[in-house]
Amino acid sequence: MTDDSRVTPIPTRWVGPLRLTGDVECEQQVPLATYETPLWPSVGRGARLSRLVEHGIRVSVVDERMTRSSLFVADSAAEAAAAARDVSARFDELATTVSERSRHARLIDIDTEIVGNLLFVRFALTTGDASGHNMVTLAAEAFMERVLAWHPELRYGSISGNYCSDKKATAVNGILGRGRNVIAEILVPEHLVHDQLRSTAARIVDLNTRKNLVGSTIAGALRSANAHYANMLLAFYLATGQDAANIVEGSQGISYAEVRGEGDLYFSCTLPNLIVGTVGNGKDLPFVDDVLDRLGCREEREPGANARRLAALIAATVLCGELSLLAAQTNQGELMTSHLLLERRTGARR
Incomplete structure (x- = not known):
């Protein structure tokens, strides 16, 4: 058997910074490793929004196990x-x-x-x-x-009877918990919804209900109602040395939106099964060590605090990309036009 090991490069870019408050408070750029290059500016739009609103993205780490x-x-x-x-x-x-x-x-x-x-x-x-x-x-x-x-x-x-349940889309993880359960939420004033997202709170709420909730239900989704959590999760997981197969259960999450006041937008992403760590397999690779250090996840803290910070940053990144995509889909033609322009700009082959 021959050793044919080689490095597989994945384009990586730091996006942001994102502004977080709540259980983790910081302004922090985040790394996204992906071949889907439009993901960078899409998450970047959400990150910019997080710096413009009063409390940024508020994160709550509900549970961990x-x-x-x-x-x-x-x-x-x-x-x-x-x-x-x-x-x-x-x-x-x-x-x-x-x-x-x-x-x-x-x-x-x-x-x-x-x-x-x-x-x-x-x-x-x-x-x-x-x-x-x-x-x-x-x-x-x-x-x-x-x-x-x-x-x-x-x-x-x-030793493992599949009731865990590891790297499979199941109900048990959402009900009993597996990984870090994190909720990211943001309150966007009406003028920023209009200026930054080129939409309205009512249109985003309606789309979230019709697409993420109703559409996912008729598709038979399992404890999951979102547009593309897996995109941000995989990009973040690859950049930070996580077990990428865990996006199977990690992407089981729910996007929720409400109109508040005279047109403000409340938007949240609930991710109950975020399986991430800052030590262990893959974390000793030089590039991963550098990334985790830059993310502030190598500090002297109580056990679990660095992993909670990482999970909070991931949840906030998911919110940025999810809200940006939904806003784009409220405008006919915007999503495809943006993809074509951005991919041509990066020299993608057709």
């Missing part, structure tokens, strides 16, 4: 149910097990599901500044050893 679901096999549903009750009752013993083996992992929740004679146990842990994939898998191995010792009537099924 990483999960792994282990699968046990019993002979009957009755045995599985009895074991499930016992595992939940022995939460403190399992919490001690993980704290003895890890400096940063902490058990915070256990959820169980039973299907026939199959027992799924979903462990949720905080993982400091790491996204936590390997950390929770290591913890789950320790948990399984304990549970199988307590219940010899159970058998090993799998």
